Amino acid sequence: MKCDEIRERMPDVAAGFSEPTAAESNHLAGCSTCTEQLQAMRSTMALLDEWQVPEPSPYFDVRLQARLREEIAKPPLGWARWFRRPVLAAALTVAMGVGVGLFFARGNYNHGVEAVDAPPGSAVSDLQTLDKNHEMYSDFELLDDLDVQQDVVANP
Ligand SMILES: [Zn+2]
DSSP states (O other), X not given: OOHHHHHHHHHHHHHTSSOOOHHHHHHHHXXXXXXXHHHHHHHHHHHHHXXXXXXXXXXXXXXXXXHHHHHHHSOOOOHHHHHTOHHHHHHHHHHHHHHHHHHHXXXXXXXXXXXXXXXXXXXXXXXXXXXXXXXXXXXXXXXXXXXXXXXXXXXX
């Protein structure tokens, strides 16, 4: 038996969950390192058994309830108070920077693309038409959704 093998089982043996096997006992008899380690583990376990969880102060619950009532009674935070928080201000600044950056990036992108005259009826011209009128088609889809909802209400 090797030291690594017995060390995997040591916590169980030290805690008393299982007795060492004959092979483990033989190894422990001939290996001072493992014997010391097992002894150290046993004393740690014994210490943990003695340890008692400290009782919370008897006034803890009363104080906690009082604090909760105070917090609930406070008026909700106004907008102005949120703006005074530095983290939120920094986040808004970053968001604005990204927004402005995207705006200019898109402007340059559209400016740089040259329109290709595709023959009408071809796949390329269909795609260009879809791209140009994308917003209009999106609105049509919204209108379709509205009609469906009215149907649902009209025919329960
Ligand atoms: Zn060993």
